[in-house]
Amino acid sequence: MMGCMIQAWSADDVRAAEEPLLTAGVALMRQAAFALAVIVRRDLARRRAVAGPDGELRDGSVRGARVALLVGAGNNGGDALHAGAFLARRGLAVTAYLAAPRVHEGGLAALLAAGGRAVTVDATPTAGPAGDSATSVPEAATAAAGADVIVDGLLGIGARGPMRGTGATLVEALAAALADAPSDGSNDGRNDGPHAVEAPPRRAHASASAAATRPWVVAVDAPSGIGIDDGTLPGPVLPADRTVTFGAAKPGLLLPPATHVTGAGAVIDIGLELPPPGRPGQAPAVVRLQDADVVWPVPGPHDHKYTRGVVGVVAGTATYPGAALLTASAAVQAGAGMVRYQGPADVGRAVVAARPEVVTAGGRVQAWVLGSGLPATGGDDGQRGRARAALAAASGRLAGAQEPVPAVVDAGALGLLDHTCPAWVVLTPHAGELAALLVARGEAVDRAHVEAEPLRWARRAHEATGATVLLKGGASVVVGPGVVYAQADAPGWLATAGAGDVLAGLLGAMLAARAPEIVTHPERAAQVAAAAALVHGRAAERANPGGPITALAVADAIPGAVAALLAQR
Ligand SMILES: NC(=O)C1=CN([C@@H]2O[C@H](COP(=O)(O)OP(=O)(O)OC[C@H]3O[C@@H](n4cnc5c(N)ncnc54)[C@H](O)[C@@H]3O)[C@@H](O)[C@H]2O)[C@@H](O)CC1
Ligand SMILES: [K+]
Numbered sequence: 001m002m003g004c005m006i007q008a009w010s011a012d013d014v015r016a017a018e019e020p021l022l023t024a025g026v027a028l029m030r031q032a033a034f035a036l037a038v039i040v041r042r043d044l045a046r047r048r049a050v051a052g053p054d055g056e057l058r059d060g061s062v063r064g065a066r067v068a069l070l071v072g073a074g075n076n077g078g079d080a081l082h083a084g085a086f087l088a089r090r091g092l093a094v095t096a097y098l099a100a101p102r103v104h105e106g107g108l109a110a111l112l113a114a115g116g117r118a119v120t121v122d123a124t125p126t127a128g129p130a131g132d133s134a135t136s137v138p139e140a141a142t143a144a145a146g147a148d149v150i151v152d153g154l155l156g157i158g159a160r161g162p163m164r165g166t167g168a169t170l171v172e173a174l175a176a177a178l179a180d181a182p183s184d185g186s187n188d189g190r191n192d193g194p195h196a197v198e199a200p201p202r203r204a205h206a207s208a209s210a211a212a213t214r215p216w217v218v219a220v221d222a223p224s225g226i227g228i229d230d231g232t233l234p235g236p237v238l239p240a241d242r243t244v245t246f247g248a249a250k251p252g253l254l255l256p257p258a259t260h261v262t263g264a265g266a267v268i269d270i271g272l273e274l275p276p277p278g279r280p281g282q283a284p285a286v287v288r289l290q291d292a293d294v295v296w297p298v299p300g301p302h303d304h305k306y307t308r309g310v311v312g313v314v315a316g317t318a319t320y321p322g323a324a325l326l327t328a329s330a331a332v333q334a335g336a337g338m339v340r341y342q343g344p345a346d347v348g349r350a351v352v353a354a355r356p357e358v359v360t361a362g363g364r365v366q367a368w369v370l371g372s373g374l375p376a377t378g379g380d381d382g383q384r385g386r387a388r389a390a391l392a393a394a395s396g397r398l399a400g401a402q403e404p405v406p407a408v409v410d411a412g413a414l415g416l417l418d419h420t421c422p423a424w425v426v427l428t429p430h431a432g433e434l435a436a437l438l439v440a441r442g443e444a445v446d447r448a449h450v451e452a453e454p455l456r457w458a459r460r461a462h463e464a465t466g467a468t469v470l471l472k473g474g475a476s477v478v479v480g481p482g483v484v485y486a487q488a489d490a491p492g493w494l495a496t497a498g499a500g501d502v503l504a505g506l507l508g509a510m511l512a513a514r515a516p517e518i519v520t521h522p523e524r525a526a527q528v529a530a531a532a533a534l535v536h537g538r539a540a541e542r543a544n545p546g547g548p549i550t551a552l553a554v555a556d557a558i559p560g561a562v563a564a565l566l567a568q569r
Contacts, residue, residue, distance in 0.1 A: 005293045006267075007284035008249040008486075009274050011157035011228045016276035017247060028270050029075060032221075032246045033082030033107075035268040036151070039244050040067070040087060040218055044149055047216060063091040068144035068215070069111075070174075070238075072154035072167050072224065073100035079220045079246075080153025081107025088114035095147075097121050097140045099154055099167040123166040137166065141173035145181060149216045150174070152238050154224035157250065162235025163225035171225065171236040178238075181214035219243040222250055223261050229285065230455050231255025231486070239263070247272035251286040254486040256454050256475035286455075286484045287530075291538075294531045294565050297513045299335075308337030309512025312365035313358075314387045314413070315372040315501065317380055321347045323373020323411075323501045325354050326551050330505030331369065332357045333558040334535075336512055340365060342390075344381040367406045367512035368394050371413020372501040376436070380412070387413045395421050406511035406518045406525060409467070410504040415440070420466040423481050423522035426511070426529050427465065428504055430472045434461055455484065468522075470507075470529040472500060478533070480526025487530050489537025493544070498551025499536075506539075506558060507532035535561055 009017070021028055041062055048060030069084045071077035081104055084094040094116035096108070108118060120133055121140045135143070144150055154167040163171065219240035222228055226237055231252040239261040243253060246268050252258045253265070275282035299308060311331040316324025324347050331339045332355055339358045341351050348360040370387040374380060389398075396404035397419065406424040409417065414429055414437050429437060431450040434457055438445050441464050450457045451473070458471040458479045468480040474495070475488035510528050511518055518525050536554070539561040543553040 004290045006249050006254065006288040006290065007274070008251040008254050008286040008288070009247075010251060010285045013274065013276050013279065013282060013285070014157060014247050014250070014272065016279060017272040017274050020273075020277055021271060026271065028246075029078055029082060029107075031270045032268060033079045034086060035246075035266075035270075036079060036083040036218070036220060036244050037086035037090075039242070039266055040083065040149055040151060041090065041092075043216055043218065043242060044092075047148075065092050065149065066147040067092050067094040067149050067151060068147035069094065069096040069151045070144065070154050070167070070170065070224070071096050071098050071100070071103050071107075073102060074156065074158045075104060076156030076158065076220050076224070077153045078104030078107040079156075080151045081111045083151060083220075084116050085110035085114040088116040095119060095143070097135075097144060097170065099165070099170050121166050121170055123169055137169045137173050140170055141177050144174055145177035145215065147215045149218060150238070151218050151220060152224050152240065153220040156221035156224070157228050159222075159225060159228055163237070164235070167224065168236045171238045175236065175238055178214050178217075217241045217263070219262065221245050222252060223258070226252045226258040226261065228252045230453065231258040232453055233257050233261070237261055242266065244268060246270050248274055248284075249288075251455075251484075251486075254286045254288050254488070255477060256473055256486070256488070257451065259475050259486065259488050283482065286486050288486055288488070289527070289530050289534050291534070291565050291568055294534060295514075295527075296510075296562060296566060298566065305337030306364065306366070308335065309366045309509065309515060310338045310340060310364055311336040311505070311508045311512045312340045312342060312368045312390060313505065313508070314342045314368065314370045314383055314390055315374065315410075315504070316343055316347050316351075317374060317383055318344050318347060319379065320373035320375070321350050322498060324348075324351050326498045326501035326555060327369055327372045327505040327508075328358050329355055329552065330502040330555040330558060331509045333555050334506045334509035335559070335562070336509040337366075342386050343383055347381075364402070365390075365405060365512075366515040367408070367508050369408045369410065369504050369508035371410040371416070372504045374412025376412050376415050384412070384416060388416050391416060391421075391425070395419070395425060403516075404519055405515050408504045408508045408511065410500065417465055417467070422519075423466060423468045424511075424518050424525050425467040426470055426507060426525050427461065427467045428470045428472060428500065428507065428529075429461075430500065434458065434469070434471055437461055438464065455479070455486075459484075468525040468529060470533065472503070472533075476530075476533045478526045478529045480529075481523045483523060483526045485526055485530035485533075487533040487537070489534045491537065491540055491546075491549075493547065493549045494537065494540040494554070496549065496551060499540070499554060502539075502551050502555045503532060503536045505555070506536055510535075535565070538565065
């Protein structure tokens with residue numbers, strides 16, 4: 001399959017891949033640091049753009065730009081110091097703030113030889129008068145906050161637990177100082193993933209105001225202190241505008257919540273072989289699909305509604321009829337061969353009135369969408385019974401019933417899972433629903449726990465139920481048998497009522513189109529779920545770029561989003 005999915009490898013795999021190269025004497029750190037310096041320089045030049053005679057913005061000069069290196073004890077600090085040496089040689093004013101008693105010796109020597117400065121940061125707030133070689137944390141934070149760029153080299157893949165010591169207090173002080181500094185808007189908070197090497201937009205440089213704007217923050221390998229392998233934020237972390245990562249993306253750069261502090265990306269090829277030599281068959285820890293990875297069956301002359309896939313929808317009640325309409329609409333707009341609605345007669349009439357393509361008669365179904373708009377408790381107009389029967393049929397637990405088929409289990413149907421499921425059943429909870437599902441299985445967990453450690457709890461739910469789990473959020477995590485996907489395609493505007501119903505209908509149609517394949521290869525359901533999250537995000541972007549959106553508008557934008565994806569092939 002064509003594609004360009006981002007593969008993230010664990011810290012342990014990256015180390016295993018580095019080992020043979022280091023043994024062979026390859027100067028990995030020099031390569032990494034040089035690439036880092038080039039990106040820092042380019043980003044700075046774009047932020048200092050000047051208008052040419054034709055009025056077009058051109059990259060500005062970076063001579064004299066102030067660079068603050070935050071340097072920790074390990075090789076991550078070594079990368080920062082060597083990059084600082086390259087930059088100092090190009091005429092930038094580089095100061096290293098050393099947050100550990102000992103730092104990478106070669107890097108420090110290179111920086112000093114290139115004309116850079118180094119200052120030891122003293123964690124005790126009562127540090128004496130700052131000399132040329134020592135400063136207090138508040139003074140270091142104030143100085144770094146006044147730089148043009150901060151290079152965060154405190155911790156990389158050697159981080160264990162929350163950041164501690166001088167680095168932690170420095171980051172806390174800096175985060176507070178930067179929160180007060182105005183942004184020039186060059187980072188709009190969008191995270192295009194580690195492969196997005198696009199430079200920031202050019203900004204006209206006005207020296208008077210430049211001093212007042214916040215510095216551009218570049219993280220070396222990862223924002224220091226994130227959970228490299230699990231994407232958690234266990235302690236202080238300085239949010240980055242760009243993360244330059246070496247060899248391969250790391251899981252924490254893709255997974256929420258840490259993916260939201262990485263800024264734009266850049267993966268620097270330093271020649272690592274992944275999977276690492278000696279670990280053949282080892283899979284990446286986390287994958288993020290890109291547009292080209294979305295598998296979308298394109299109908300041919302011999303297709304008909306049953307080859308396109310029939311979606312059965314059990315959603316909504318008389319009290320919540322909107323969910324029925326949104327789910328069915330999304331399935332129709334995603335190109336289902338047919339959509340069958342099951343539910344209270346008056347809700348069915350409302351769905352058909354809005355979407356005449358939908359039928360309410362029973363018959364063959366190739367994927368079910370169950371539970372959207374179904375309350376967890378209380379009046380259900382018989383919907384729980386319908387959903388339970390459909391789930392049993394989909395799971396292959398009904399004697400004499402038709403072949404098992406994929407199913408999406410959403411919202412109110414999540415409480416109906418009293419058996420373990422095959423992985424072609426996809427659960428689509430948000431954090432609160434995932435917590436409730438796990439509490440019902442004896443786990444002591446609440447919504448905040450799930451939001452703090454989405455991967456851990458999504459994995460736990462997969463293990464407890466057997467189902468594929470798509471944990472919805474600002475970034476979504478999908479866990480299936482032996483696979484983890486993390487998608488960050490949703491604009492913040494998508495956090496609106498009914499958006500989840502649209503995702504369920506869309507995913508149902510995508511599963512129905514490949515039903516026999518998914519039941520035969522249930523591990524593929526996770527990839528379909530990740531692709532649905534991507535298409536959902538693209539549809540949301542199309543619905544109203546940069547502004548508020550309604551769930552129905554997202555459903556109606558699905559055809560255009562799919563056409564745009566297919567046009568890229
Ligand atoms: N091995 C190599 O030659 C290469 C390494 N690279 C860089 O090296 C980094 C890994 O270097 P290291 O293995 O030295 O690890 P780090 O630089 O991430 O840091 C390890 C040091 O930090 C301390 N530490 C760990 N957890 C801490 C915490 N929670 N709070 C405070 N201090 C903590 C440890 O005691 C240790 O001294 C990568 O992230 C990458 O930036 C790159 O230069 C590519 C090549
Ligand atoms: K770092």
